[in-house]
Structures are given as C-alpha cells and as structure tokens.
Amino acid sequence: MRLQVHDFSGHPFQAELSRELAARGHSVDHVYSAQYSSGKGVLERTPQDPALLGFSPLDSGQPFRKYSALGRLRFEQAYARTWLEHNQRTAPECIVACNVPLLALEQFRRAAARRNQPWLLWHQDLFSNAISEELARRLPAPLAGSGSALVRRIEAGIVRSASQAVVIGEEFRLAYRRWGLDTGHVTVIPNWAPLAEIVPRPRGNAWAAVHLPGEPELRLLYAGTLGRKHNPLLLADLLRSALAAGLPARLIVASEGEGIEMLRADLMQDPDLPVTLLPFQPAADLPDMLGSADVLVTILEPGASRFSIPSKVMSSLAAGRPILGLMPEDNPAAADILEAKGYVGPPTEFGVAGAVAWLRNLTRDPSAAQELGARGRELAESRFGIVPIADRFEEVLRRALPETDPVPGRRPRPAHARTTRGARRKQQNAAA
Missing domain, CATH: 3.40.50.2000 (Glycogen Phosphorylase B;)
Structure with missing residues (x-):
C-alpha cells in the first residue's frame, strides 16, 4: 500500500507509526509542516529505518500567524495548495490526515472528493469547538454564533466525507452523534508515546x-x-x-x-x-x-x-x-x-x-x-506497544481503500457508506 501519513505538527508518535507501517512493507511518505513550531519527533531517516520510509517537510511560502485571522487564512490556503501539489506528484493510494488545520483540511476534502482519493481522518482535536471559543472572545454574540455554526458544519462535513476516521477518545464519537453524523466509519484508537524513544533517564544526565x-x-x-x-x-x-x-x-x-x-x-x-x-x-x-x-x-x-x-x-x-x-x-x-x-x-x-x-x-x-x-x-x-496499535491502523486503512466498482464511470462510495447500505440490504432480505 502506498501511504501518506500527514501529521501537520510533526509529533513523535505519528512518526513511530509511519516507521512501523514501512517496516511491514507499506511505502510511507511521512508529511509534516516545516513551519509549525512544536515538540517534534525524529523526522528524518535514520540508518535503522526501512527503505520504504520517506519524510516530506512542506513549506507553504506564507508565514504561519497562529492568532491573526487574516494571516492564518492566507497560510492555510497556501498550505493546502502546497499539500495538494505534493499529492499530485506522489499519488498515494490512501492519505492519513492528522492535526491539519481546519480550512486547509476542508480544501483537501474537496479535492479528495473530486479525485475519489481514499483518505483517513485521524482526529486529534475538535477544531470547531476551539474556533468557537476564540470567536466568542473576539466577536459580538450574534456574529460569534453564526461563525461557530459555520465552522461546525465544515468540520462535520469533513468527518462525514472521510473514508474512515480514527479518533483518540469516545468523546469524539459522542460529539459526532450530537452533530447528527453516522459513526459507522469511526474507530477509537487512543494516543500513545513511542516507548523505544522516550525511556526513563537518570535525573543527573x-x-x-x-x-x-x-x-x-x-x-x-x-x-x-x-x-x-x-x-x-x-x-x-x-x-x-x-x-x-x-x-x-x-x-x-x-x-x-x-x-x-x-x-x-x-x-x-x-x-x-x-x-x-x-x-x-x-x-x-x-x-x-x-x-x-x-x-x-x-x-x-x-x-x-x-x-x-x-x-x-x-x-x-x-x-x-x-x-x-x-x-x-x-x-x-x-x-x-x-x-x-x-x-x-x-x-x-x-x-x-x-x-x-x-x-x-x-x-x-x-x-x-x-x-x-x-x-x-x-x-x-x-x-503503548506499537505492534498492536499498528495492527489496528492497518485494519482501518484497508477499510478506507475503495472496492472495485463494477459500473464504469460511477464514483465509488466511501467505505462507511457501502457498509451502511449493505447492512440495510441484509435487513431487507431478512425481513422478506
């Protein structure tokens, strides 16, 4: 499987997953933002890494202004363009999107829908809740309420259209249901830390x-x-x-x-x-x-x-x-x-x-x-054993890949939509 694991933040445990998936024979392109400052993992090849693993830092050419509304919008638009160009060059079979800012992720979602690109949403934060908190601080209540409704619709649309979704806690699935979403394509896999990299060390080091x-x-x-x-x-x-x-x-x-x-x-x-x-x-x-x-x-x-x-x-x-x-x-x-x-x-x-x-x-x-x-x-x-964790991700990734569609020219449905429809058909046959 040709995979892209795109963790915008560049954190350690996402890089560990990419290494494990590459060790299992998958071709993995680990993508991250070169402009976002955070605690990073090991984001370059080491002598121990499998040959099928590569790292791709993305630079949008626009400065990342986290708390400037206009600056943030410009950055996310530029970042989305850079990401989509990278996707066209590398042509992954399936893309894992993690920690990608909401508006950049929405542009990717639209492009993925046009190209029938299978993808997995690895949902780490409910962006619309965070943005709503910020809008409430900055704007009068009526404007903040309208803005909150808009970003929630965007995030709900992203969750709905993903081929599969991995969430880090049951709270996410409950939120989806409050938004009126089907959660048949949602799997809970809690976060972890790379045990081989973060080990107890002496205090005096x-x-x-x-x-x-x-x-x-x-x-x-x-x-x-x-x-x-x-x-x-x-x-x-x-x-x-x-x-x-x-x-x-x-x-x-x-x-x-x-x-x-x-x-x-x-x-x-x-x-x-x-x-x-x-x-x-x-x-x-x-x-x-x-x-x-x-x-x-x-x-x-x-x-x-x-x-x-x-x-x-x-x-x-x-x-x-x-x-x-x-x-x-x-x-x-x-x-x-x-x-x-x-x-x-x-x-x-x-x-x-x-x-x-x-x-x-x-x-x-x-x-x-x-x-x-x-x-x-x-x-x-x-x-935090990476082997059972990667087993679960592999299972979700296989579900994310579309089945071969027997009708030429018909766009394949997301995996969760096919499952839901298949379940309804079984119910109808049972009733008959």
Missing part, C-alpha cells in the same frame, strides 16, 4: 548538566505547546505557591510562542525566581529533558477539555516520572494521571493549593516518588 543548576531543587517541568487552551500563568502560580510553602522548587518550561512570552513577562516581576525558560528541544534530547525533572506538569483550561486530550501526558507516563495535572477531572488524560497515582486538580487557585500539598508529601518520601514514576512507565508499557 547530560542535558541537565547543560541547562540546569546542580543545586538540590524540586524540578517542575512543563514541555509542550502553550496555546489558547492553556493558562501559562498557572505555572507561575504553581512555582510561587511551592516556594511560599517552603519547597525548593524550580520551574522549567520548554515551549515557544505567545504563551511562553506571557509567562516570561509575568515572571520578570520577580527576577530572582528560580526559573529556566527554553525553546522546544530536539527530539534526541526529549528523554533526558523529561528525565531531569522530579515532576512533569500538564495544564488545560476547562473550556478546552471539550475538544482536547493532552498527548504530553502519554510522554510523561513513558518517561517514568510523577505527573501533576491542573486540568478538569473529566478529561480522559486526567484519568491516566490518576491511574498512575499522580495529582489532578482544577486549573484554579484551589487546584494549585492542592498541588502544593501533594508536592510536599512527595518530597518527604523519595521512594514514593520513584514508585509513582515506575507505575507510570508500567502503565505506558501495558498500553
């Missing part, structure tokens, strides 16, 4: 020696995007509250963009605070960076919990460190943290106070902290 002081501190590490679904100032509140409680804490943040600049401006009010702010780190340094921490921190705003499941929690489990989450308890990632015996509290002053009490107990018993980290790693190893 080469990365820590370069970036962190050697004093005995309680290292609180946040690594990942700080976007509109996060409140970066929670990290500053956590640090200040920990210090006020007598804990020798240091905050370490590896991120880029508007969120870390907001955090930096707040922390400048207290120049003596023990803080280390860094850009996104190379993929090769990720295990040592996570291993250097005593506690790995995740934050998520209440409104964002309806459309986002933080995948950084999966990396934290694989790294074998205790996890602290300031996020709604009903988020699926919160359940993973609690199963690993980490802390979950609301992203409020109350949640921060509870987190500090949890940290105090953790520092009193170092062996307990080691046990929590080991429990997280065991949980990751029980869930």
Whole structure:
C-alpha cells in the first residue's frame, strides 16, 4: 500500500507509526509542516529505518500567524495548495490526515472528493469547538454564533466525507452523534508515546548538566505547546505557591510562542525566581529533558477539555516520572494521571493549593516518588506497544481503500457508506 501519513505538527508518535507501517512493507511518505513550531519527533531517516520510509517537510511560502485571522487564512490556503501539489506528484493510494488545520483540511476534502482519493481522518482535536471559543472572545454574540455554526458544519462535513476516521477518545464519537453524523466509519484508537524513544533517564544526565543548576531543587517541568487552551500563568502560580510553602522548587518550561512570552513577562516581576525558560528541544534530547525533572506538569483550561486530550501526558507516563495535572477531572488524560497515582486538580487557585500539598508529601518520601514514576512507565508499557496499535491502523486503512466498482464511470462510495447500505440490504432480505 502506498501511504501518506500527514501529521501537520510533526509529533513523535505519528512518526513511530509511519516507521512501523514501512517496516511491514507499506511505502510511507511521512508529511509534516516545516513551519509549525512544536515538540517534534525524529523526522528524518535514520540508518535503522526501512527503505520504504520517506519524510516530506512542506513549506507553504506564507508565514504561519497562529492568532491573526487574516494571516492564518492566507497560510492555510497556501498550505493546502502546497499539500495538494505534493499529492499530485506522489499519488498515494490512501492519505492519513492528522492535526491539519481546519480550512486547509476542508480544501483537501474537496479535492479528495473530486479525485475519489481514499483518505483517513485521524482526529486529534475538535477544531470547531476551539474556533468557537476564540470567536466568542473576539466577536459580538450574534456574529460569534453564526461563525461557530459555520465552522461546525465544515468540520462535520469533513468527518462525514472521510473514508474512515480514527479518533483518540469516545468523546469524539459522542460529539459526532450530537452533530447528527453516522459513526459507522469511526474507530477509537487512543494516543500513545513511542516507548523505544522516550525511556526513563537518570535525573543527573547530560542535558541537565547543560541547562540546569546542580543545586538540590524540586524540578517542575512543563514541555509542550502553550496555546489558547492553556493558562501559562498557572505555572507561575504553581512555582510561587511551592516556594511560599517552603519547597525548593524550580520551574522549567520548554515551549515557544505567545504563551511562553506571557509567562516570561509575568515572571520578570520577580527576577530572582528560580526559573529556566527554553525553546522546544530536539527530539534526541526529549528523554533526558523529561528525565531531569522530579515532576512533569500538564495544564488545560476547562473550556478546552471539550475538544482536547493532552498527548504530553502519554510522554510523561513513558518517561517514568510523577505527573501533576491542573486540568478538569473529566478529561480522559486526567484519568491516566490518576491511574498512575499522580495529582489532578482544577486549573484554579484551589487546584494549585492542592498541588502544593501533594508536592510536599512527595518530597518527604523519595521512594514514593520513584514508585509513582515506575507505575507510570508500567502503565505506558501495558498500553503503548506499537505492534498492536499498528495492527489496528492497518485494519482501518484497508477499510478506507475503495472496492472495485463494477459500473464504469460511477464514483465509488466511501467505505462507511457501502457498509451502511449493505447492512440495510441484509435487513431487507431478512425481513422478506
């Protein structure tokens, strides 16, 4: 099978899937945006990679302005054109679309429909919910409501027209049903972390020696995007509250963009605070960076919990460190943290106070902290095996490819439409 796995963000576990699929004999073109800043996976060939694997960074020629409406529109239009030109050159049998921005994905959907291109939507975030939150912040209620309805129709149309859809939690399927969509073509495959790449590392490692002081501190590490679904100032509140409680804490943040600049401006009010702010780190340094921490921190705003499941929690489990989450308890990632015996509290002053009490107990018993980290790693190893995960993706990909149509000139229906119609025919025959 000639596959394109297109992960706009370039994250680690999507690249692991491409490597596994190529090792199974599929020709895989792993596509990603060269312009989007995030924590990246290993996005180039290594000596161990199968010959059937290739990597294709896409550059639209337009700057990526995440929070400018006009700049974002121009970027997504240009990115869609670049992507469609790449598709014409490479002619994949099936395309997996993951993390692609909504308007660029809509242009691809229309092109795929014209060309009868089989494709799989790997749905990581409900974009229309996130965009609706942004519209509500920026526009009067009537305009925001109209805009929200429009983007929801676009996203629902994308889900409906995909040959198959993989979602990362049951919440997505429930949302589709609220939108009035058939979910017969939807499969739930939760996110994971690449176990062979993210392994527990000693606290005192080469990365820590370069970036962190050697004093005995309680290292609180946040690594990942700080976007509109996060409140970066929670990290500053956590640090200040920990210090006020007598804990020798240091905050370490590896991120880029508007969120870390907001955090930096707040922390400048207290120049003596023990803080280390860094850009996104190379993929090769990720295990040592996570291993250097005593506690790995995740934050998520209440409104964002309806459309986002933080995948950084999966990396934290694989790294074998205790996890602290300031996020709604009903988020699926919160359940993973609690199963690993980490802390979950609301992203409020109350949640921060509870987190500090949890940290105090953790520092009193170092062996307990080691046990929590080991429990997280065991949980990751029980869930994140790439072989069974790739088995499930292969099954979905086979369903996505169209059957040979016996009527010349007739456009093949998506796989889920054929299944639904076949089921109706069986029901009619049974009734007769």
